[in-house]
Amino acid sequence: LDSGRLVPVRRILKSLHPAEIARLLESLPHNERKVVWGVVDVDDQGEVLLHVNDEVRAALIQGMSPEDVIAAARDLDIDDLADFVDDLPETLTEQVLRSMDLANRQALEKVMSYAPDTAGGLTNTDTVTIRPDVTLDVVLRYLRLRGSMPDHTDVIYVVDRYGRFIGGLSLERLLTHDPSERVADAMDTELEPLADDLPAREVAQQFENRDLISAPVVDANRLLVGRITIDDVVDVIRDEAEHNLMSMAGLDEEEDIFAPVAASAKRRAVWLGINLLTALLAAQVVGLFESVIDQVVALAVLMPVVASMGGISGSQTLTLMIRGLALGQIGGGNTQSLLKKELAVAAINGVLWALVVAGIVLLWFRNPTLGAVIAIAMIINQLFAALSGFGIPLILRKLNIDPALAGSVVLTTITDVVGFFAFLGLGALVLL
Amino acid sequence: LDSGRLVPVRRILKSLHPAEIARLLESLPHNERKVVWGVVDVDDQGEVLLHVNDEVRAALIQGMSPEDVIAAARDLDIDDLADFVDDLPETLTEQVLRSMDLANRQALEKVMSYAPDTAGGLTNTDTVTIRPDVTLDVVLRYLRLRGSMPDHTDVIYVVDRYGRFIGGLSLERLLTHDPSERVADAMDTELEPLADDLPAREVAQQFENRDLISAPVVDANRLLVGRITIDDVVDVIRDEAEHNLMSMAGLDEEEDIFAPVAASAKRRAVWLGINLLTALLAAQVVGLFESVIDQVVALAVLMPVVASMGGISGSQTLTLMIRGLALGQIGGGNTQSLLKKELAVAAINGVLWALVVAGIVLLWFRNPTLGAVIAIAMIINQLFAALSGFGIPLILRKLNIDPALAGSVVLTTITDVVGFFAFLGLGALVLL
Numbered sequence: 001l002d003s004g005r006l007v008p009v010r011r012i013l014k015s016l017h018p019a020e021i022a023r024l025l026e027s028l029p030h031n032e033r034k035v036v037w038g039v040v041d042v043d044d045q046g047e048v049l050l051h052v053n054d055e056v057r058a059a060l061i062q063g064m065s066p067e068d069v070i071a072a073a074r075d076l077d078i079d080d081l082a083d084f085v086d087d088l089p090e091t092l093t094e095q096v097l098r099s100m101d102l103a104n105r106q107a108l109e110k111v112m113s114y115a116p117d118t119a120g121g122l123t124n125t126d127t128v129t130i131r132p133d134v135t136l137d138v139v140l141r142y143l144r145l146r147g148s149m150p151d152h153t154d155v156i157y158v159v160d161r162y163g164r165f166i167g168g169l170s171l172e173r174l175l176t177h178d179p180s181e182r183v184a185d186a187m188d189t190e191l192e193p194l195a196d197d198l199p200a201r202e203v204a205q206q207f208e209n210r211d212l213i214s215a216p217v218v219d220a221n222r223l224l225v226g227r228i229t230i231d232d233v234v235d236v237i238r239d240e241a242e243h244n245l246m247s248m249a250g251l252d253e254e255e256d257i258f259a260p261v262a263a264s265a266k267r268r269a270v271w272l273g274i275n276l277l278t279a280l281l282a283a284q285v286v287g288l289f290e291s292v293i294d295q296v297v298a299l300a301v302l303m304p305v306v307a308s309m310g311g312i313s314g315s316q317t318l319t320l321m322i323r324g325l326a327l328g329q330i331g332g333g334n335t336q337s338l339l340k341k342e343l344a345v346a347a348i349n350g351v352l353w354a355l356v357v358a359g360i361v362l363l364w365f366r367n368p369t370l371g372a373v374i375a376i377a378m379i380i381n382q383l384f385a386a387l388s389g390f391g392i393p394l395i396l397r398k399l400n401i402d403p404a405l406a407g408s409v410v411l412t413t414i415t416d417v418v419g420f421f422a423f424l425g426l427g428a429l430v431l432l
Numbered sequence: 433l434d435s436g437r438l439v440p441v442r443r444i445l446k447s448l449h450p451a452e453i454a455r456l457l458e459s460l461p462h463n464e465r466k467v468v469w470g471v472v473d474v475d476d477q478g479e480v481l482l483h484v485n486d487e488v489r490a491a492l493i494q495g496m497s498p499e500d501v502i503a504a505a506r507d508l509d510i511d512d513l514a515d516f517v518d519d520l521p522e523t524l525t526e527q528v529l530r531s532m533d534l535a536n537r538q539a540l541e542k543v544m545s546y547a548p549d550t551a552g553g554l555t556n557t558d559t560v561t562i563r564p565d566v567t568l569d570v571v572l573r574y575l576r577l578r579g580s581m582p583d584h585t586d587v588i589y590v591v592d593r594y595g596r597f598i599g600g601l602s603l604e605r606l607l608t609h610d611p612s613e614r615v616a617d618a619m620d621t622e623l624e625p626l627a628d629d630l631p632a633r634e635v636a637q638q639f640e641n642r643d644l645i646s647a648p649v650v651d652a653n654r655l656l657v658g659r660i661t662i663d664d665v666v667d668v669i670r671d672e673a674e675h676n677l678m679s680m681a682g683l684d685e686e687e688d689i690f691a692p693v694a695a696s697a698k699r700r701a702v703w704l705g706i707n708l709l710t711a712l713l714a715a716q717v718v719g720l721f722e723s724v725i726d727q728v729v730a731l732a733v734l735m736p737v738v739a740s741m742g743g744i745s746g747s748q749t750l751t752l753m754i755r756g757l758a759l760g761q762i763g764g765g766n767t768q769s770l771l772k773k774e775l776a777v778a779a780i781n782g783v784l785w786a787l788v789v790a791g792i793v794l795l796w797f798r799n800p801t802l803g804a805v806i807a808i809a810m811i812i813n814q815l816f817a818a819l820s821g822f823g824i825p826l827i828l829r830k831l832n833i834d835p836a837l838a839g840s841v842v843l844t845t846i847t848d849v850v851g852f853f854a855f856l857g858l859g860a861l862v863l864l
Binding site: 017019020023026027028029140143144146147148149151152153154171172174175176177178207208209210211213230231234237238241242244245246248249250251255257258261262264265268269271272273275276278279280282283286287290293294297298299300301302303304305307308309312313315316318319320322323324327328329330331334337338341344345348349352353356357360412416420 | 449451452455458459460461572575576578579580581583584585586603604606607608609610639640641642643645662663666669670673674676677678680681682683689690693694696697700701703704705707708710711712714715718719722725726729730731732733734735736737739740741744745747748750751752754755756759760761762763766769770773776777780781784785788789792844848852
């Protein structure tokens, strides 16, 4: 690439899937990314745009002419197109809509009317539907006439004449049952459709629990809206898991790793600013005890140990809770037993490591009182850490704040403040 | 449940899918879990065991008779059975193997000969295969005769008479093409099979990139081993993402949230012990500067601020790297530009927040020299934090250590040590 020869690049790109090209683009610095994007086949551009993260997509679209954007959008599935159009500037959205035929435009407008993180927003309107009163043989002939089926069609949906969902006929049954059988007899009536307002996270859980490839989506009147396919659900699962990981460090999972330095710095500055406020709060607590530190400098030496041990075990409980909440493992009846368990674990580890640290302090500073002070402070802080790691995500969720995002900042503030206060406060009481 | 009436519980369980029952069991404390497990339908037990995490599974199996375990194992797919058997005690494994017929036992032994985190270990041997020289009509009749197909069959595999993989015939083509066409003409020869030794992570990437429902697996001689289906791949994706989240807090993603207190405490004690060693190292650094702290107590008040700001921005870079490595975004050509970018972001935020903190310190302690000292120390620590967050995962990966597991401990050690050293060291030079 550095040598500026593009022919081999074009050949390599030809052999890659759009998602692979997307990943490649994401992992290129801006200049090289622009060059490679210029060589991507026009037919692949739509799919590639779909697979890069939001930030990279916005940057790529900005460099395209309206005609190219419309061309890229042409071959996308309706649900993917809805995501795509969501990120376009207003004027471009209109141009794309005007370039579509009426049926597709109506389908797109329907999908766009749903929030992107609901079943409706994940729905693809391109489905094969049949009536219950025909034979399988008619269906077989219809499909041959049709010539193709939408990607990932494993079940054909059976609807009544108003378009209401009745059941599903799997390709397996279509292929293995007697062709003279009626659809009504061969179809699976236990196939439960998903409501169009079901949150995306629950859609993903349904797919995982029921090992689905696709699922029908219906509106409040049981009218078939379309279907959700596993590939979009995999994206939901991946995004959700990454969201938790990235949020705990105050990052956005849609961030371009090669975002301009200024943009990255600005975003991360917010998180550092919040952390500074909490660190200053902890410093204030230390400041309260200046006089005792002045007389027993060992307290200053040891205070980071107390705070850090609390931070570690608190973040263990916090991570367990955030993941448990995301998986729906925690709620209602079991929270009390979980709290008891976490407190018991904290108590055991608190006492264990308090004794170890007390021993070390005794050897290091030859001061048994100081050893006792740090031991007690550590036990107190471990218990508060478990309590905070347990309680913070539950409270944040009640307040409709993302526990993964705010949890770790609040937690370390508490473990720092409690740790310093307990250790230096006890020190002031006992050692002065 | 508390009232001890089991009839309604049984009715509720009947309406749940095995994966949902598994999640329910995971979220119950031990006593209730045992009661509910006793009511789970025998036919569902195998699937439920498969879906609970390793630790819960081991506990449930321990309470079952060998006959019940064999009954539970009976209906599982071969690849799932391989996972299941892997976790059984040796004597039980033998009994399960002996209860199977020869063909199944050989298939199971083949799958078990692969490492669980390779394509071979995810492979299900139950596939529909056809020969290239017959017509689609023959295939249609064969399927009707067969009466059923394995779950998630979207493509039928075409093999030669030695069992070597030649191509795939999708059900879509089978249904839409002319029945008089030969399989050889209708099949997709571009369908690339996966090698049986491909790591599970790369299998997942292939599925995501190519939007696959299933993929054929072949051995080194291109003999068809079986196929991998999307449901197992979703588990791989979920596990991998959770592994990163949990590892960063020193937790195991297969841990039972209701594990006995003693077991949990023991596991977490290890992480706390490692952290204690690193915290003591940081304390040692502070100890070097006891005399300067003794004279300028404000240093003790402010030192946690320097360390914590470094820790936060270091962990942002670290998280970005761990995720980038997991996604295959980072490697080879782009590391240098990434390092430059991270250092630039750190420099900008370092200077910005250093100035803010210097201002605050000036107002608080009325000591301009102290303000200058903390500002310079912060900038130094931010740069080291970016460098560590960038370099540690790359080095750990080179050493074949999981970057997610060890990264955060190493990182905070460095930011603490560098932060204390820079701040107190500069303080000693300038303020004494």
